Amino acid sequence: xxxxxxxxxxxxxxxxxxxxxxxxxxxxxxxxxxxxxxxxxxxxxxxxxxxxxxxxxxxxxxxxxxxxxxxxxxxxxxxxxxxxxxxxxxxxxxxxxxxxxxxxxxxxxxxxxxxxxxxxxxxxxxxxxxxxxxxxxxxxxxxxxxxxxxxxxxxxxxxxxxxxxxxxxxxxxxxxxxxxxxxxxxxxxxxxxxxxxxxxxxxxxxxxxxxxxxxxxxxxxxxxxxxxxxxxxxxxxxxxxxxxxxxxxxxxxxxxxxxxxxxxxxxxxxxxxxxxxxxxxxxxxxxxxxxxxxxxxxxxxxxxxxxxxxxxxxxxxxxxxxxxxxxxxxxxxxxxxxxxxxxxxxxxxxxxxxxxxxxxxxxxxxxxxxxxxxxxxxxxxxxxxxxxxxxxxxxxxxxxxxxxxxxxxxxxxxxxxxxxxxxxxxxxxxxxxxxxxxxxxxxxxxxxxxxxxxxxxxxxxxxxxxxxxxxxxxxxxxxxxxxxxxxxxxxxxxxxxxxxxxxxxxxxxxxxxxxxxxxxxxxxxxxxxxxxxxxxxxxxxxxxxxxxxxxxxxxxxxxxxxxxxxxxxxxxxxxxxxxxxxxxxxxxxxxxxxxxxxxxxxxxxxxxxxxxxxxxxxxxxxxxxxxxxxxxxxxxxxxxxxxxxxxxxxxxxxxxxxxxxxxxxxxxxxxxxxxxxxxxxxxxxxxxxxxxxxxxxxxxxxxxxxxxxxxxxxxxxxxxxxxxxxxxxxxxxxxxxxxxxxxxxxxxxxxxxxxxxxxxxxxxxxxxxxxxxxxxxxxxxxxxxxxxxxxxxxxxxxxxxxxxxxxxxxxxxxxxxxxxxxxxxxxxxxxxxxxxxxxxxxxxxxxxxxxxxxxxxxxxxxxxxxxxxxxxxxxxxxxxxxx
Amino acid sequence: xxxxxxxxxxxxxxxxxxxxxxxxxxxxxxxxxxxxxxxxxxxxxxxxxxxxxxxxxxxxxxxxxxxxxxxxxxxxxxxxxxxxxxxxxxxxxxxxxxx
Numbered sequence: 016x017x018x019x020x021x022x023x024x025x026x027x028x029x030x031x032x033x034x035x036x037x038x039x040x041x042x043x044x045x046x047x048x049x050x051x052x053x054x055x056x057x058x059x060x061x062x063x064x065x066x067x068x069x070x071x072x073x074x075x076x077x078x079x080x081x082x083x084x085x086x087x088x089x090x091x092x093x094x095x096x097x098x099x100x101x102x103x104x105x106x107x108x109x110x111x112x113x114x115x116x117x118x119x120x121x122x123x124x125x126x127x128x129x130x131x132x133x134x135x136x137x138x139x140x141x142x143x144x145x146x147x148x149x150x151x152x153x154x155x156x157x158x159x160x161x162x163x164x165x166x167x168x169x170x171x172x173x174x175x176x177x178x179x180x181x182x183x184x185x186x187x188x189x190x191x192x193x194x195x196x197x198x199x200x201x202x203x204x205x206x207x208x209x210x211x212x213x214x215x216x217x218x219x220x221x222x223x224x225x226x227x228x229x230x231x232x233x234x235x236x237x238x239x240x241x242x243x244x245x246x247x248x249x250x251x252x253x254x255x256x257x258x259x260x261x262x263x264x265x266x267x268x269x270x271x272x273x274x275x276x277x278x279x280x281x282x283x284x285x286x287x288x289x290x291x292x293x294x295x296x297x298x299x300x301x302x303x304x305x306x307x308x309x310x311x312x313x314x315x316x317x318x319x320x321x322x323x324x325x326x327x328x329x330x331x332x333x334x335x336x337x338x339x340x341x342x343x344x345x346x347x348x349x350x351x352x353x354x355x356x357x358x359x360x361x362x363x364x365x366x367x368x369x370x371x372x373x374x375x376x377x378x379x380x381x382x383x384x385x386x387x388x389x390x391x392x393x394x395x396x397x398x399x400x401x402x403x404x405x406x407x408x409x410x411x412x413x414x415x416x417x418x419x420x421x422x423x424x425x426x427x428x429x430x431x432x433x434x435x436x437x438x439x440x441x442x443x444x445x446x447x448x449x450x451x452x453x454x455x456x457x458x459x460x461x462x463x464x465x466x467x468x469x470x471x472x473x474x475x476x477x478x479x480x481x482x483x484x485x486x487x488x489x490x491x492x493x494x495x496x497x498x499x500x501x502x503x504x505x506x507x508x509x510x511x512x513x514x515x516x517x518x519x520x521x522x523x524x525x526x527x528x529x530x531x532x533x534x535x536x537x538x539x540x541x542x543x544x545x546x547x548x549x550x551x552x553x554x555x556x557x558x559x560x561x562x563x564x565x566x567x568x569x570x571x572x573x574x575x576x577x578x579x580x581x582x583x584x585x586x587x588x589x590x591x592x593x594x595x596x597x598x599x600x601x602x603x604x605x606x607x608x609x610x611x612x613x614x615x616x617x618x619x620x621x622x623x624x625x626x627x628x629x630x631x632x633x634x635x636x637x638x639x640x641x642x643x644x645x646x647x648x649x650x651x652x653x654x655x656x657x658x659x660x661x662x663x664x665x666x667x668x669x670x671x672x673x674x675x676x677x678x679x680x681x682x683x684x685x686x687x688x689x690x691x692x693x694x695x696x697x698x699x700x701x702x703x704x705x706x707x708x709x710x711x712x713x714x715x716x717x718x719x720x721x722x723x724x725x726x727x728x729x730x731x732x733x734x735x736x737x738x739x740x741x742x743x744x745x746x747x748x749x750x751x752x753x754x755x756x757x758x759x760x761x762x763x764x765x766x767x768x769x770x771x772x773x774x775x776x777x778x779x780x781x782x783x784x785x786x787x788x789x790x791x792x793x794x795x796x797x798x799x800x801x802x803x804x805x806x807x808x809x810x811x812x813x814x815x816x817x818x819x820x821x822x823x824x825x826x827x828x829x830x831x832x833x834x835x836x837x838x839x840x841x842x843x844x845x846x847x848x849x850x851x852x853x854x855x856x857x858x859x860x861x862x863x864x865x866x867x868x869x870x871x872x873x874x875x876x877x878x879x880x881x882x883x884x885x886x887x888x889x890x891x892x893x894x895x896x897x898x
Numbered sequence: 899x900x901x902x903x904x905x906x907x908x909x910x911x912x913x914x915x916x917x918x919x920x921x922x923x924x925x926x927x928x929x930x931x932x933x934x935x936x937x938x939x940x941x942x943x944x945x946x947x948x949x950x951x952x953x954x955x956x957x958x959x960x961x962x963x964x965x966x967x968x969x970x971x972x973x974x975x976x977x978x979x980x981x982x983x984x985x986x987x988x989x990x991x992x993x994x995x996x997x
Contacts, residue, residue: 044960045935052931074932075933076932
């Protein structure tokens with residue numbers, strides 16, 4: 016069966032290319048046959064004319080024979096397809112307004128879908144840019160219950176894991192670092208990373224230039240080596256291959272450059288803005304095994320051996336965790352180890368919002384399809400006679416269907432092509448407004464995958480809306496259509512149209528509700544009081560290299576010096592320093608002990624977020640002092656140690672007692688509580704506020720080399736940036752200042768992701784509202800035009816204009832209400848699905864539901880009011896004269 | 899039928915096949931002879947017959963069709979099928995008759 020089908024196909028394929036020559040053969044063959052028949056009849060005694068006629072009669076219709084042969088020898092569908100295509104182009108060109116409307120609607124739908132899909136694809140679907148990425152996992156320390164949250168990894172724990180596991184072919188640690196590059200123009204801060212020597216091998220990355228780290232370079236030593244990112248090599252250094260083997264000065268130490276990463280390398284766990292420029296072996300400066308197990312500076316990557324199943328690997332990790340827990344109870348008690356696939360790790364935070372966006376834009380596309388289907392239906396009505404004539408002339412229904420489908424596919428492909436243009440423009444714009452915390456945006460582009468997707472949805476939409484008129488033409492009898500004047504509203508057709516309108520309204524309502532809920536959440540988010548005042552505040556970070564600022568004294572001297580100078584700048588009201596700016600995404604928790612309370616059970620402790628700050632910080636950033644005092648310059652290194660706590664911490668640990676004057680200790684140092692300040696949203700605006708404690712920079716044992724300078728200005732904060740820079744370089748020429756931003760910009764970056772999704776969804780829903788109302792308008796308009804004669808008669812026999820208006824609007828209202836009911840159901844389901852994206856709004860927020868329903872109903876009624884008005888303006892005489 | 903004809907008489911041209919069918923069916927099957935060519939083309943596409951140019955009895959160039967190996971196989975298959983079916987129908991008819 017297969018073979019014979021194949022042979023037929025081959026014969027047809029041959030026919031496609033070799034027709035002319037074979038046709039000639041065939042003609043001679045027929046001619047000969049006829050000739051012989053004629054001869055035979057003549058021999059039987061007929062006259063030549065009679066013989067000719069008899070022969071022709073016996074042989075049959077030569078034309079239809081030729082046709083059949085042609086059909087058998089050519090690929091019929093391709094051949095007729097060409098004809099259909101030419102015909103379609105003619106039809107569409109004749110009807111420019113119609114074609115324009117359809118193509119534009121489709122282009123909007125397909126363009127928006129393509130643009131969002133390209134983001135979705137780049138972030139969620141594309142395989143990670145590493146070798147066999149599905150075998151790479153990240154390993155996390157899992158805190159003891161009840162917290163159970165995942166934590167970065169202590170250096171010594173990493174060393175133990177690597178030594179004791181069998182499931183992995185490789186394991187590597189990744190830590191952060193900051194470097195100041197000097198000797199190449201202005202001193203510049205470079206984001207750095209410290210990695211195990213096997214890190215790039217594990218990922219399967221080949222260097223653009225030079226080589227990977229050697230294992231012997233990943234231990235304490237004096238010959239420091241570094242690998243540079245492609246952009247650092249190009250922008251900061253010469254960009255020439257001779258860079259290999261030369262030394263660069265980083266934090267006043269010499270590093271030999273051994274390799275340069277390829278330009279497309281991306282550390283997928285970091286955002287696009289946060290890619291390291293300098294990579295150094297992590298054990299170059301530190302003894303990994305001697306670092307405290309209480310400090311967790313590393314992220315750990317591992318490659319699972321191909322034959323090891325995930326659960327066996329996890330079982331092995333569980334055993335090791337139990338061992339480490341009993342060996343080092345003070346830091347590891349109750350802790351587990353959790354493996355998460357790298358891909359899952361990268362996408363876990365963005366999957367939900369992006370999926371919601373893709374769903375939203377898909378709904379928009381559906382509405383556009385419904386509209387186009389409606390337009391096609393109207394046109395099919397106008398073309399009924401054409402179709403009937405063609406049917407009567409002997410076209411098969413299949414051929415007609417093929418013709419209609421060709422037309423709609425042509426439309427959808429035109430729409431798709433235009434949509435692609437729109438999408439590529441949209442991606443350019445999107446690229447600028449995409450939230451900073453989306454990973455993997457470097458992969459964002461219109462590539463083959465996106466093209467394939469666009470082609471696919473174009474075809475799918477073409478078939479989807481092309482089917483509607485097809486479905487109709489099936490049920491029609493050619494005879495009847497030819498007889499009737501197009502004056503009766505066809506039952507089936509009206510039904511389908513009504514269904515389309517109801518669907519459009521329902522989908523538009525779902526989109527509007529989603530957008531409404533997100534917009535309300537975003538509004539709430541913007542109006543969360545962050546606990547500080549953002550206006551007129553400028554922030555900037557400095558990096559103090561260990562070489563020139565080896566100890567607390569030197570750092571403290573720099574800090575008081577810089578504050579002194581900054582405060583004397585014109586336009587500055589106050590200035591302060593902090594280690595971790597709120598909403599910066601950086602935080603650190605410390606355990607503390609309250610004096611005079613019974614000890615807690617082993618393995619548990621009181622924990623609060625800990626932030627070293629300078630005098631002047633609270634008033635500068637606008638954190639209110641509730642009671643007691645803030646820090647002053649009197650709180651020097653030699654003065655009694657003090658601490659300021661926030662309201663949350665007071666409530667949690669002291670309740671109604673007054674904590675001022677009480678003592679607590681952390682980092683092994685006892686401190687007196689001298690003040691209470693207001694709570695701050697440190698992690699995120701939508702998160703809970705946490706217990707926090709502040710200590711002066713001068714009284715902390717560990718050095719803080721990357722403080723943020725915060726200044727409150729009386730003038731435009733942007734205007735003091737240059738002064739700030741001068742003040743810092745006045746103290747130390749080799750200190751770069753980076754991340755110079757106003758606090759407003761800073762907060763705006765922190766809400767960029769919710770803003771992005773809200774804006775987009777609102778845009779989609781407005782577009783949906785417009786398209787859906789155009790759809791309603793079109794349908795009502797059509798219905799009215801079909802009934803014009805009826806209206807004329809009714810007016811003539813005494814109906815008032817109001818009667819007619821009410822009649823039309825009643826029909827519209829039925830559709831709108833049906834759509835709203837369906838839409839509310841859909842919205843409720845959607846709202847439940849996006850609960851995680853909402854803030855300060857319940858998923859079934861009645862206000863939002865009612866408001867968007869009313870809005871949609873009003874717009875839809877307005878859209879049907881215009882054609883209804885037309886119905887009332889009918890002049891009975893004119894309409895009746897149509898007869 | 900064409901296959902059977904070609905098997906029995908060897909290579910033939912279209913006119914010959916038409917005559918043979920006319921003769922065998924004793925003019926019971928009165929078809930337009932042109933349709934023979936459609937069938938010939940179909941059989942050719944299936945690969946059951948092959949065509950070759952030769953000279954006809956009255957010295958004209960003509961296309962001669964002959965049966966191929968796979969055509970013979972197909973003929974055998976169809977013959978058994980037909981015999982089975984006609985056998986069954988025959989038995990059924992006989993049963994009817996006995997009633």
